[in-house]
Amino acid sequence: MTTTYDPSDPKYYEESDLREELGRVFELCHGCRMCFNYCDSFPMLFNFVDSKDQQHADLTPSEQDAVVDACFGCKICYVKCPYIPPHEWALDFPRLMLRAQAVRTTQHQREIRSRVTDQVLARTDMVGTVNQALSAVVNPIVSRPNTGIRRAMEKVAGVSSQRLLPSYGKVRFSRWFKDRLPRFIASPRASVSIFPTCFIEYMAPQIGADVTTVYESQDIVCSLPEGVKCCGAPWLHQGNVAEFTRQARANVERLDEVVQQGRDIIVSQPTCAY
Ligand code: SF4
Ligand code: SF4
Incomplete structure (x- = not known):
């Protein structure tokens, strides 16, 4: 042992x-x-x-x-x-x-349905990109439990029809960030880079907008890190350590460049920060 x-x-x-x-x-x-x-x-x-x-x-x-x-x-x-x-x-x-x-x-001991579901759901950037673009159609489905389509989803993918699922934002956080008029900061106190996380990027952009507003109100310059993806936690949670490591390593390399430039990393999702 x-x-x-x-x-x-x-x-x-x-x-x-x-x-x-x-x-x-x-x-x-x-x-x-x-x-x-x-x-x-x-x-x-x-x-x-x-x-x-x-x-x-x-x-x-x-x-x-x-x-x-x-x-x-x-x-x-x-x-x-x-x-x-x-x-x-x-x-x-x-x-x-x-x-x-x-x-x-x-050891491939998981049943095929959960293997397929895990493979799809772990690709959060792909799922998020599609579902956010189709949010007008997707949101009524994911946000209403126990409907016929949710029961079908449960049969096919094993996602409980009772579970309240988060809906998708009208606009992606990174889009909002680039389109906004940033607050003019004459004497910056610090500079941070906001690691958006899938949840904020696709589902809850308002949280990212609020984080940006709070930091800028304190004369802290905000930016987004280039080239980062999902933190990889969904791979880790299904026990796919190899895929998680591959994804996490790529993110850490990007974030390390940001840190070397003197910016702190802000992550408002505890799991993604972990
Ligand atoms: S994990 Fe919980 S139940 Fe188990 S030994 Fe620790 S405190 Fe006790
Ligand atoms: S408390 Fe949380 S981490 Fe601990 S066994 Fe239960 S679900 Fe798992």
């Missing part, structure tokens, strides 16, 4: 090693139970153990997988857990769930 959260560790993708590590961590969580009300993962884990009337978190592989699937990566449990590294127990629950997803992805 190897406690590792590093995808470059040779043991990271070994399924038997992972299963033992899941057992170790589930045992610790079952004894602690502090995270019982954060999400579905923990109650499911505790119910599996309690229903067997046993002391140890001896889950079957499919029960382990169900706990992994119920985690949506919010990281609240990481923030609250007293046993995160460098504690001797080195418990990082969200990163262990990510390791489990990565093992499943590299």
